[in-house]
Structure formats: C-alpha cells, structure tokens
Amino acid sequence: MGERTRLKRILRGLERRYGKIEPPPKRKGLPLIVATILSQNTTDLTAIRAYEALLERFPPARRSRPRRNLPRDSDGRIDKIKIRMVHVADARGEPNWRAIEKAPLSVVRNCLRVCGLAETKTRALRSLLKALRKETGGYSLERFLAGCDTDQALDKLSALPGIGVKTAAVTLAEGFGADLCPVDTHVHRVSGRLGVVSPSGGRNGTFRELRKILPPGTAHAFHHLFLSHGRAVCTARRPKCDSCPIRPDCERRGLEEV
Ligand code: SF4
Incomplete structure (x- = not known):
C-alpha cells in the first residue's frame, strides 16, 4: 500500500x-513497430531520417494525409524531450511495404544507414514483412496478432529476429492499448534511481518488475513521464536533482549529481 x-x-x-x-x-x-525498430540504439532524430528515407525510396501508391504533426519546441525545431517514434509513424504515414519486401537488400540497407546497425535493422524489417505476408496474406500487424492476449503478443513479436521486448512493448502499448511500460535506457535509469525497481535485473528485469508494481492503467503514462524525465532532468550524467519534482520520493537524490 505504501509503495503504491x-x-x-x-x-x-x-x-x-x-x-x-x-x-x-x-x-x-x-508503421509503429518499424519506426521503433529503426530507433534501436540510436536517437529518435536519426531514426526519423531513416524512416523518411524509406518513404522517399518506397513511396506509397496513395499518399495519405498526415494525421498529426511532430512536436516542436519554442524555436520550431523537433522537441527532443517530447519526440517519440510513435509521432513519426503518425505524422509521416506508411511506405510501400510490398516494395520494401521485394527490393534488393542493399537498397533497403542504404535507406537505414543513417540510423546505424543498418544490416541488423534491414534483416529485422524484412523478416517482419515476410512473416506478416506469410501468415496474413498482407501487411497487417493487427491480423498477425489477432486473438493474442498481451503476453502471447509479446512472445510472438519478440520471437521475430531483431525485435526485442522493448520494441514489442512499445508497439503493444502505443498501438494496441496494452497496459505496459516499455523500458528504454531512460525508463530503466529513472526507475532504478527512484528505487521502485532493482536495477540489477537489466532492462528486461525492470520491465517485468514494473508490470507487477505499477497501478493498473498507469503504465503508458509512466513510460512517457519517465522517458521525458530521463531526457530533461534525471540525465545519465549530472542529473539535476535540485530541480527534480519527485526528489522527496527518490532514493538516489543528490547522490548522482557529481
Ligand atoms: S532526485 Fe535526482 S536521481 Fe532522483 S529522480 Fe530526481 S533527478 Fe533523478
């Protein structure tokens, strides 16, 4: 009760x-899971460039109108605290998946070079598209996961090459309404410093612990708030504990500042 x-x-x-x-x-x-694959081990800004390169090289047959704009800061630049890869998928639409699946690997790899790990990400993208087409006859993740509960969907996505628990959890939380808190480096660091989880279990351990302890219906909000907090205040080096709004509840307050 006290922890809750x-x-x-x-x-x-x-x-x-x-x-x-x-x-x-x-x-x-x-588009959401592909954008998330591109963001692995890189910044969202470079992943956005790779996603845009895919769109340019493999444009959709019919371009749909973007549903949302990317979040901007007061100078009109992409907001580095608020930006998420889900915004990119929302704002930019979808490339031609069939063309990406059929193109020579080197062409796809060239598009992804800008975001690093191009070889791994190209193979992950192609394996995903192939799995969807084989199982559903098209490129629908919704049909691929039809009938799965959250745990089954996590297992099914994580079994695909190049898709880890974090990418699967982002997809399910942002696209399918699953009550999950995906754990990236910021969420892992912030929740470990606060002392709400033991950081020794790694990111996957943190993910499992958060699933047990977060109040129902709050996981998605915690994900975004820990992520923003890790980018803006509880940074890896020299966190700004003096201006931290949750300092009284933090076990590491002040200890990481030097
Ligand atoms: S008090 Fe410091 S270490 Fe704790 S959450 Fe805030 S910024 Fe991070």
Whole structure:
C-alpha cells in the first residue's frame, strides 16, 4: 500500500512538470513497430531520417494525409524531450511495404544507414514483412496478432529476429492499448534511481518488475513521464536533482549529481 501511494505521488509530480499523458489514440501497428525498430540504439532524430528515407525510396501508391504533426519546441525545431517514434509513424504515414519486401537488400540497407546497425535493422524489417505476408496474406500487424492476449503478443513479436521486448512493448502499448511500460535506457535509469525497481535485473528485469508494481492503467503514462524525465532532468550524467519534482520520493537524490 505504501509503495503504491509513493508511485501515485511520483506520477502526479511528473504530470505537474511534463503534463498529463493522454491514452494513445488508435493507430496502425506496422508503421509503429518499424519506426521503433529503426530507433534501436540510436536517437529518435536519426531514426526519423531513416524512416523518411524509406518513404522517399518506397513511396506509397496513395499518399495519405498526415494525421498529426511532430512536436516542436519554442524555436520550431523537433522537441527532443517530447519526440517519440510513435509521432513519426503518425505524422509521416506508411511506405510501400510490398516494395520494401521485394527490393534488393542493399537498397533497403542504404535507406537505414543513417540510423546505424543498418544490416541488423534491414534483416529485422524484412523478416517482419515476410512473416506478416506469410501468415496474413498482407501487411497487417493487427491480423498477425489477432486473438493474442498481451503476453502471447509479446512472445510472438519478440520471437521475430531483431525485435526485442522493448520494441514489442512499445508497439503493444502505443498501438494496441496494452497496459505496459516499455523500458528504454531512460525508463530503466529513472526507475532504478527512484528505487521502485532493482536495477540489477537489466532492462528486461525492470520491465517485468514494473508490470507487477505499477497501478493498473498507469503504465503508458509512466513510460512517457519517465522517458521525458530521463531526457530533461534525471540525465545519465549530472542529473539535476535540485530541480527534480519527485526528489522527496527518490532514493538516489543528490547522490548522482557529481
Ligand atoms: S532526485 Fe535526482 S536521481 Fe532522483 S529522480 Fe530526481 S533527478 Fe533523478
């Protein structure tokens, strides 16, 4: 009970700083998971460039109107704290998946060179497209996961080459409304410093622990708030503990500042 009260206090403190996180809108799964694959081990900004390169090289037969704009800062640049790969999939639409699946590997790899690990990401993308087409006859992640509960969907996606638990969890939380808190480097660091999980289990251990302890219905909000907090205040080096809105609830307050 005490820990749950602390978590709710942390949630409120972060919402006051970064704003309330709305539940994710309904969105298609495939562009979302592809954008998330591209963001592995790189910044969102370079992953955006790779996604745009795919769109340019493999344009859709019919270009749909973007549903949302990318978040911008006060100077009109992409907001480095608020940007998420889900925004990219929302804003930019979908490339021609069939053309990507059929193209020579080297052409796809060239598009992805900008975001690093081009070889691995190209193979992950192609394996995913092939698996969808073989199982569903098209390129629908919704049909691929039809009938799965959250655990089954996590297992099914994580079994594909180049798709880890984090990528699967982002896809399910942002595209399918699953009550999950995907764990990237920021979420792992912030939740470990706060002492709500033991950081020794690695990111996957943190993911499992958060699933057990977060109050129902809050995981998606915690994901975004921990991520923003890790980028803006609880940075890897020299976190700004003096201006941290959840300092009273943090086990490591002040200890990481030097
Ligand atoms: S008090 Fe410091 S270490 Fe703790 S969450 Fe805030 S910024 Fe991070």
